[in-house]
Amino acid sequence: xxxxxxxxxxxxxxxxVAIELIRRRKLxxxxxxxxxxxxxxxxxxxLFPHLLESISGxxxxxYAPSLLFLIGILFSxxxxxxxxxxxxxxxxxVTRLVQEVALLQMRLQxxxxxxx
Amino acid sequence: xxxxxxxxxxxxxQTIGQVIRSIKQHFPEADILVVNDGSTDHTGAIAKASxxxxxxxxxxxxxxxxxxxxxxLYADRRGYDLAVQIDADGQHDPQELARVCGEVLSGxxxxxxxxxxxxxxxxxxxxxRRIGIGxxxxxxxxxxxxxxxxxTSGFRAVNRKVIRLFGSDYPDDYPEVxxxxxxxxxxxxxxxxxxxxxxxxxxxxxITPFRTLYYMAKVSLALMITRIRDVS
Numbered sequence: 001x002x003x004x005x006x007x008x009x010x011x012x013x014x015x016x017v018a019i020e021l022i023r024r025r026k027l028x029x030x031x032x033x034x035x036x037x038x039x040x041x042x043x044x045x046x047l048f049p050h051l052l053e054s055i056s057g058x059x060x061x062x063y064a065p066s067l068l069f070l071i072g073i074l075f076s077x078x079x080x081x082x083x084x085x086x087x088x089x090x091x092x093x094v095t096r097l098v099q100e101v102a103l104l105q106m107r108l109q110x111x112x113x114x115x116x
Numbered sequence: 117x118x119x120x121x122x123x124x125x126x127x128x129x130q131t132i133g134q135v136i137r138s139i140k141q142h143f144p145e146a147d148i149l150v151v152n153d154g155s156t157d158h159t160g161a162i163a164k165a166s167x168x169x170x171x172x173x174x175x176x177x178x179x180x181x182x183x184x185x186x187x188x189l190y191a192d193r194r195g196y197d198l199a200v201q202i203d204a205d206g207q208h209d210p211q212e213l214a215r216v217c218g219e220v221l222s223g224x225x226x227x228x229x230x231x232x233x234x235x236x237x238x239x240x241x242x243x244x245r246r247i248g249i250g251x252x253x254x255x256x257x258x259x260x261x262x263x264x265x266x267x268t269s270g271f272r273a274v275n276r277k278v279i280r281l282f283g284s285d286y287p288d289d290y291p292e293v294x295x296x297x298x299x300x301x302x303x304x305x306x307x308x309x310x311x312x313x314x315x316x317x318x319x320x321x322x323i324t325p326f327r328t329l330y331y332m333a334k335v336s337l338a339l340m341i342t343r344i345r346d347v348s
Contacts, residue, residue, distance in 0.1 A: 095178055095288065099186045102174045103193075 004049055011043035034082065038075050042068075119146040119217065120196040122187030124180055124270075125163070125204035126153040132204050133162050139202070140168045143213040146200070149190055153183040159204075180270075181291035188282040200273040208271040212311040220273045225307035227278050227299055229264065230271030232313040248332065252293045255336060259343045260300040264308055267293045271311060278304060287338065290331050294338045301342060 018035045021027035027035075045052045045068065056064040121139055125132050132150065139148055148169035152160040154177035163171045172186060184201055191199040200217055202208045212230055219228035233249075252267045270292055274282065278299065287294040299306050 091288070094176075095182045095185075098174055098176050098178055099182065099189055102172050102186060103190060105175075106170070106172045 007046040011046045015039040118196045119198040120191045121146045121148045122201045123150045123204045124183040125159050127155045127157045128204040129157040129159045131206045136166045136169050139210040142210045151183045151186045179289045181288040185286040191279045192283040199279050209312050216273045219309050226304040227274045227306045229308050230311035231266035231308045233265035259339050262300050297342045
């Protein structure tokens, strides 16, 4: 067991989990796309390690694995930002929903009292 | 001229009854709406028991912005021409309602803010509080050139146009200052009216020391973003 086999296994399991979550409707496709966008290149790097070396060389990165860290960190930041925009949108919708439910409930009560 | 007094209330059972009765006494021509923002005490029940106010119970706590906006939505849908917002803790004196509304009714302003600083009118609050208010006052002047002595005051009257605007779009938390800058940016006229204020009668202020920093940072950011936002 070496680190190449381990990373290969990890990437394939990662992709499998992502696809399985979509299949079970626990993850919407729109968010899954981002995970696949990370998982597929990572699987590529683990299956063909020399690819990482050559791309690092092109970018003048002397220690090839640091390219992986860079990709990982940038991706995490992008994903977190994406999630906070999703939360903001959800918050707006929930606020409006709470307001509408409260106003509807009030109207129902008023009508109930009139009938009684 | 249909007028609605909006009282956002979160856990104000000790003062809400008195505030409602006082409003009815000093400003009988207006309807009263209490927006009970998911209180865990008897605020909603006491307001209903008064028999003088309509009460809307939010099923979850939205915070002051969401609560007040519910009031504006109600006012918009029921065709009110004028809406006045007043605190449930007894800080704002209902005797001043007519004066705050008058500024809007006369057409001098689209939004009138009851301010404790325009002239020397009683309660002014702690030093820290006055410094905070001074900072926001300066910030509002910097962002939109408007001189507002007490932009944090939640004692304000607005006309039909602004009711509609606030119903569709209102800041979510600590909304008072931001709302002023939004109005100014869209060309609405904002004016200040001197009013008497009291210290809070009971209950706790929602602004704890820990939240102050967030409050200052959030509102400052919101004001600057509002300045560069496309409002057309």
